[in-house]
Amino acid sequence: MRILMLGNSLTAANDMPQTLARLTGAAVVSHTRGGARLAEHLNPATRLGARTQAALAAERWDFVVLQEMSHGPFSAPARFYDSVGRLCALIRANGAVPVLYATWAYQRGSTALAAKGWEYGQMARGLAAACRKAAGDNHALLAAVGQRFYELADTQELYAADGVHPNEQGSHLAAETIAAAIRQYEEEQR
Secondary structure: OEEEEEEOHHHHHHHHHHHHHHHHOOEEEEEEOOOOOHHHHOOOOOHHHHHHHHHHHHOOOOEEEEOOOOOHHHHOHHHHHHHHHHHHHHHHHHOOEEEEEOOOOOOOOOHHHHHHOOOHHHHHHHHHHHHHHHHHHOOOEEEOHHHHHHHHOOOOOOEOOOOOOEOHHHHHHHHHHHHHHHHHHHHHHO
16 A cells, blocks of 8 residues: 655644555655645645655555645645545555645644634644535545544643644544544445
8 A cells, every 4th residue: 555645734744654654564655844734735836745746646655644734724725625526536546545734723722823813623624614515515534633622622632842843642643543544435435
């Protein structure tokens, strides 16, 4: 099995792609740049976009995982929906299955959340709704990592010190959630 991960530092943190590889037994390749939006993966004029476009055109993948910039699905949903739709079309043309990696709200009480003027529940619900819609509209698998963060945030430490990125445990939870979505799909296909 071959998995391509498209994202940014939320994907790259704590070697999460390698954790996903261990959990799935797949060869996992990641295309990330800190702060990248999915739209950048569509732009062949950027280094990241050119690399992603070449990988989708010339290499065979089983699954392609899409991770938008941390607040993008909540703060710029139209741009997010457009990018997911266009990438899902390219992924399906490749013969692969798209997986939407739905991320989490910034940590409750964090300076990052306060700087945006958002409440934790508002951001968590907004991200989850946008990701569910994008996955449904594009017949993509949904790896609801943000939902898992929401369920466990009061009992487990999942965030790095900045309140945005995952700590090692948060990255492991993300990899487990993505792996579970892939396993469930594979079981349904048997």
